[in-house]
Amino acid sequence: MTATVEYNGTTGTADAGYSSHVQDLNVFYDTGHMTFIVISAVLVLLMIPGVGFFYSGLARRKSALQLVLLSMLSVAVIGFQWFFWGYSLTFSRTGNAFLGDLSQFGLMKTLAQPNGGDATPDILFCLYQGMFAAITPALAIGAVADRGRMLPAIVFMFVWSTVVYDPIAYWTWNAKGWLMTLPSYDFAGGGPVHVASGACALAYSLMLGKRAGYTHTQGLPYRPHSVTNVLLGTVFLWVGWFGFNGGSALAMNIRAVMACYVSHLAASCGGVTWVLLDYRLERKWSTIGFCSGAISGLVAITPAAGFVPTWAAVVIGVVGAVCCNFATKLKFLIGIDDALDIFAVHGVGGIVGNLLTGIFGASYIANLDGTEHAAIGWIEGNWVQLGNQLAGTCAAFGWSFGLSCVILFLMNLVPGLSLRVSAADEDVGIDDAQLGEFAYDYVELKRNFNDLGLASDGSASSSTEKVATVV
Numbered sequence: 001m002t003a004t005v006e007y008n009g010t011t012g013t014a015d016a017g018y019s020s021h022v023q024d025l026n027v028f029y030d031t032g033h034m035t036f037i038v039i040s041a042v043l044v045l046l047m048i049p050g051v052g053f054f055y056s057g058l059a060r061r062k063s064a065l066q067l068v069l070l071s072m073l074s075v076a077v078i079g080f081q082w083f084f085w086g087y088s089l090t091f092s093r094t095g096n097a098f099l100g101d102l103s104q105f106g107l108m109k110t111l112a113q114p115n116g117g118d119a120t121p122d123i124l125f126c127l128y129q130g131m132f133a134a135i136t137p138a139l140a141i142g143a144v145a146d147r148g149r150m151l152p153a154i155v156f157m158f159v160w161s162t163v164v165y166d167p168i169a170y171w172t173w174n175a176k177g178w179l180m181t182l183p184s185y186d187f188a189g190g191g192p193v194h195v196a197s198g199a200c201a202l203a204y205s206l207m208l209g210k211r212a213g214y215t216h217t218q219g220l221p222y223r224p225h226s227v228t229n230v231l232l233g234t235v236f237l238w239v240g241w242f243g244f245n246g247g248s249a250l251a252m253n254i255r256a257v258m259a260c261y262v263s264h265l266a267a268s269c270g271g272v273t274w275v276l277l278d279y280r281l282e283r284k285w286s287t288i289g290f291c292s293g294a295i296s297g298l299v300a301i302t303p304a305a306g307f308v309p310t311w312a313a314v315v316i317g318v319v320g321a322v323c324c325n326f327a328t329k330l331k332f333l334i335g336i337d338d339a340l341d342i343f344a345v346h347g348v349g350g351i352v353g354n355l356l357t358g359i360f361g362a363s364y365i366a367n368l369d370g371t372e373h374a375a376i377g378w379i380e381g382n383w384v385q386l387g388n389q390l391a392g393t394c395a396a397f398g399w400s401f402g403l404s405c406v407i408l409f410l411m412n413l414v415p416g417l418s419l420r421v422s423a424a425d426e427d428v429g430i431d432d433a434q435l436g437e438f439a440y441d442y443v444e445l446k447r448n449f450n451d452l453g454l455a456s457d458g459s460a461s462s463s464t465e466k467v468a469t470v471v
Helices: 030-056 061-091 122-143 150-173 190-208 227-249 254-282 289-304 308-328 330-334 340-360 362-369 385-413 424-429 430-435 442-451
Strands: none
Touching: 030 061, 030 122, 030 227, 030 289, 061 150, 061 430, 122 150, 122 190, 150 190, 150 385, 190 340, 190 362, 190 385, 190 424, 227 254, 227 289, 227 362, 227 442, 254 289, 289 340, 289 362, 289 430, 308 340, 340 362, 340 385, 424 430
């Protein structure tokens, strides 16, 4: 049951849902469905600091705090942007095939009218989709690692979400969007979230330039500074993905349960696959490899979660992990310093997931929400669908990469918005130069030792060594 009473528009006990000055609007909605979507929104919110911890652990110690802070700043910046005009541009009902309008600017006329489905009033749909809008720039902004300034990154998140994310999400999920009507199937964000953020990270890395000391063959000679943070971030992301993919059913039904299960299965298969791929080279069981593989599997299953049977999730998890693993070498081939392999995992993983949806999509899975769907993928003889999926993927990648480069190029020309820190600031570390705070107390302790003329092991040091060298 999606509602206690069928929504009646402007007749009967309620108006169009724009006003609370009417009889009880709750009669149109099932509390169970709404509770499920609220919980899913909270789970997606928890994914965002998970992204920060994941990136922080992969980065160097001297830039660890910046990446956690930027992930939470994305929540705040996009939280306002979504209220201001993001939701209206993405999910207004009166746009064209390309973009919405400002009919719901500042969340005007956004209250209880259904949006996204019969089970979700406008304001709930706005809350849930706002978390998707917030996590997408958080995924991309990790490209600033070790060399990007804070202010331009914050400004970029607002502009990019408006110019890039909102149109792609409109194409994909708004009933009037051209990808929705094509149709190009994307259950939870393979294109708007993962392909778009991966392409954006690639563009940001290109425009920032390589980190000091970077080589074309080995990158920078350092290991992730905190494997524990990477594992912690993976836990947040894995748990949160149940709300990300499961909640995209927009109601508590069997399709939502199936989306949760195939997501978990793809993550499991992806994690094991990446570990084995790394083991063949190093003869070591890599924690970083497991975490990267699990995230790759989750990324790849995202567009397919509400369309594919369980056995296909195994294939998607394995293929996603293999493709993302080998894609980590692309940065050396194309000469772009993608410091945290964001394009390799999110960009390539999203591409793989989008395409495999066109192969393994099944109408009987989509029908688990009580609706009727025509044949979806190749396994049902719908041969044209792979072409539709490719069109959606190319559109998301091209729009995001091209406009990201343009936005960053123009920003870099504006006084005060230069993208990169100075060489001296890069050497001392972004946390010290841009934040004045550190992720770990040892930095202050080491500085105190240096101020006393002592090395960190207690031995005497040169009186000229006043600044801690942080790796």
